[in-house]
Amino acid sequence: MNPSADVPRLTPVTQPAIEDLIGGGLLVLFSALKELAKTHALPVYLVGGPVRDWLLGWEIRDLDFVVEGDAPSLARALAQRVKGRVTVHNRFGTATVELNGAEIDLVTARKEVYPIPGALPVVEPSSLQDDLARRDFSINAMALPLEGGEEGLIDPLGGRQDLENRLVRTIHPRSFNDDPTRLFRAVRYEQRLDFALDGETLSQFGTEVDGKGCDAVTGDRLRHEMELIFRERRPEKVLGRAAELGLLSSIVQGLGQGERVARWVETGRNEQDKPVQEWRPWLAALAYPLSQADGEALVRRLNMPRAWANVVRSSTELRLLAPRLEVADLPLSALVHLLETHQTDTVRIVSSICHSPEMARNLVRYLAGNGEIKPALKGGDLVNMGVPRGPMLGKILAQLRDMRIDRTVTSEEEERQWVKSLVTSQEGGSYG
Numbered sequence: 001m002n003p004s005a006d007v008p009r010l011t012p013v014t015q016p017a018i019e020d021l022i023g024g025g026l027l028v029l030f031s032a033l034k035e036l037a038k039t040h041a042l043p044v045y046l047v048g049g050p051v052r053d054w055l056l057g058w059e060i061r062d063l064d065f066v067v068e069g070d071a072p073s074l075a076r077a078l079a080q081r082v083k084g085r086v087t088v089h090n091r092f093g094t095a096t097v098e099l100n101g102a103e104i105d106l107v108t109a110r111k112e113v114y115p116i117p118g119a120l121p122v123v124e125p126s127s128l129q130d131d132l133a134r135r136d137f138s139i140n141a142m143a144l145p146l147e148g149g150e151e152g153l154i155d156p157l158g159g160r161q162d163l164e165n166r167l168v169r170t171i172h173p174r175s176f177n178d179d180p181t182r183l184f185r186a187v188r189y190e191q192r193l194d195f196a197l198d199g200e201t202l203s204q205f206g207t208e209v210d211g212k213g214c215d216a217v218t219g220d221r222l223r224h225e226m227e228l229i230f231r232e233r234r235p236e237k238v239l240g241r242a243a244e245l246g247l248l249s250s251i252v253q254g255l256g257q258g259e260r261v262a263r264w265v266e267t268g269r270n271e272q273d274k275p276v277q278e279w280r281p282w283l284a285a286l287a288y289p290l291s292q293a294d295g296e297a298l299v300r301r302l303n304m305p306r307a308w309a310n311v312v313r314s315s316t317e318l319r320l321l322a323p324r325l326e327v328a329d330l331p332l333s334a335l336v337h338l339l340e341t342h343q344t345d346t347v348r349i350v351s352s353i354c355h356s357p358e359m360a361r362n363l364v365r366y367l368a369g370n371g372e373i374k375p376a377l378k379g380g381d382l383v384n385m386g387v388p389r390g391p392m393l394g395k396i397l398a399q400l401r402d403m404r405i406d407r408t409v410t411s412e413e414e415e416r417q418w419v420k421s422l423v424t425s426q427e428g429g430s431y432g
Contacts, residue, residue, distance in 0.1 A: 018046070018144070021053070021060045025102025030063055032082050033104070036074070037146035043068035044106075045128055045143040045154065052139050055153075055163055056193075063104040066131050066143065071095055071108040078106075093125060110134070129156060136182045137189065138162045138169045167198040176204050180213035183247055184225035191237040209246045219303030222251060226302065230279040239282065252298045254290055280311050280345040287315035288350055314346045325359045333402035335366045336373075375400035376412035377419065385416070386423040396422070 022030055037044040045066045053060050067074055072088040075095030079086035084099035093108030111130035128143060135141040138159040145154065153160065162169050168190050176182050183205060190197055197205060214222065229238045239256065242248050248256030287295055295316035299309045318325075321338055339347055344367065351363035377400060379393055387393055396419070403409045409418055 016054075016057060018050075018054055018060070021058065022063070023059070025100045026060070026063055026104065028082060029078070029084070029097060029099055029102060029104045033065065033074075033078050034146045036078060036081065041147060042074065043128070044074070044146045046146065047132070047143045048135065048140045051142045051144055051153070052159070052163065054144075055142075055160060065104065065106045065146075066109050066128060067106055068109045068128055071106040075106045107131075128154070132156055133171060135171060136175065136179070136185055138171055139167075139189070141171060162198070166193070166195045168193075168195050168201060169198040170201045170204060173200075173204060176208040176213060180208060180217050181221055181225050183208060183213070184229065184242070187242045187245065187247065188229060188232060188238055191234065191241055192232060205245060209250050212250060214247075214250050219301055223302040223304065223308070226283075227279065230282045235282050239286070248286070252290070252294055252301055254294050255286060255298060257289070278345075279308075280343065281349040283308060283311045284315045284346040284349040285353055287312040288319055288353060290316055290319075292316045292320065311343060311346055314342045315350065318342060318346065318350050322354065322356065322359055325362050326356045327362075328358055330362055331406050332365065332370050333405040335362055336371045336405055339363070339366045340371045370405055373401070373405045375404050375415055377415050382419060385419050387419065 019027060019030070033044065036042060045068075046063065047066045048064045050060045050063055065071075071093055072090060072095045075086050075088065075097050078084070079097045082097075082099050084097050086095055086097050088095045093110060095106050096103055097106070108125050109128050109131040111126040111134055132141040132143060132154070133156075138157045139162050140159070141155075141157045142159040143154040145152070157171055158169075168186055170176065170182070170186075176186075186197060186201065186205060189195065229235055229242070232238050239248070243256030287298065290298065290312075292313075295312045298304075299312055302308070304312065324330075324338060325335075347363055348367060351360050351367065354360055354363070375397060377397075379397060382393055382396060383389060387396060400409070400415055400418070403418070404415075409415050
């Protein structure tokens with residue numbers, strides 16, 4: 001079955017072969033599916049991000065296909081041919097084929113109806129035209145038929161022109177209202193591609209944010225969108241833009257506001273000038289300016305698992321500790337007592353974004369490993385030297401640790417001399 005005649009086509013110009021941009025196990029799956037489509041004249045189309053990246057000449061790392069027909073059945077046939085594994089979701093007409101760690105998705109062409117804003121859509125089988133029309137942005141609404149190879153780009157919504165104009169554009173005016181998670185995707189694509197939201201899309205974006213569109217989205221879905229931002233090559237750019245557009249503060253008041261946003265761009269790379277692609281530092285940077293009450297609101301709103309919640313709470317607690325951490329010449333042992341219950345990642349990112357140079361210096365001093373210092377002597381050593389068992393034993397060990405951290409004693413022998421002096425001074429008296 002060929003695409004209907006009313007589907008616009010453009011002939012690609014000076015594009016590399018798709019196979020040249022696909023590597024590893026994905027290429028095996030792509031080639032096998034292409035052969036199936038050709039042999040059986042199946043209406044199978046490469047769609048969305050892979051087509052966009054092909055037009056940009058970028059490496060293709062994900063493959064998504066639309067089938068005008070039974071996608072699960074085709075997925076089973078493909079898995080059998082390549083001796084891979086297939087996972088089918090019959091309710092949605094979707095399937096995933098996996099081979100040696102590489103995965104591709106096949107979806108039955110469908111149309112969607114959103115019963116209420118923010119809800120998951122109701123889907124039913126339909127045509128390629130309807131399937132492209134349900135997508136988020138024009139640059140993700142293009143397709144290539146596998147049966148015909150690369151002879152024609154199917155582009156009913158002007159995605160290629162928007163690529164050339166470097167624009168992210170919604171397909172219809174209610175796009176963000178239907179699915180407010182597209183607000184996050186819009187910013188991710190804009191910053192990843194170094195594009196801009198077109199004028200009408202920017203207006204729709206502002207209307208949806210002002211109308212609290214994200215309130216209709218579950219915490220789990222919002223958290224997933226934040227996870228995707230944290231996985232971007234330059235999360236600080238996406239976070240900065242999301243803050244500028246008011247998207248972050250629409251989740252929890254105050255999130256992403258303030259001048260610290262500008263610092264994300266400045267400190268978004270580590271000392272080796274490599275992107276920080278781990279969620280903890282970015283979540284810490286978001287949470288640090290919040291009050292503890294707003295931090296707890298963020299934990300609840302995103303239905304955070306314990307690991308996420310711990311980062312948020314640690315960040316807001318560090319903000320409360322700021323007056324004590326801004327003291328010049330603060331003893332190292334005092335720093336350790338203040339900071340040792342906080343995650344190292346959180347302390348590190350706060351050292352980069354806090355206002356106070358003295359606080360930053362103190363945090364860096366702590367990060368030099370001072371919290372790992374321990375006395376050479378153990379409890380048994382102290383007992384052998386005459387310290388009675390009981391609460392005082394722990395207090396002396398803690399004091400020894402502070403002395404080692406502050407370098408008032410620097411060796412086991414100096415520790416022993418100090419303990420002997422203490423024991424001698426207490427002879428005939430009491431330790432308690």
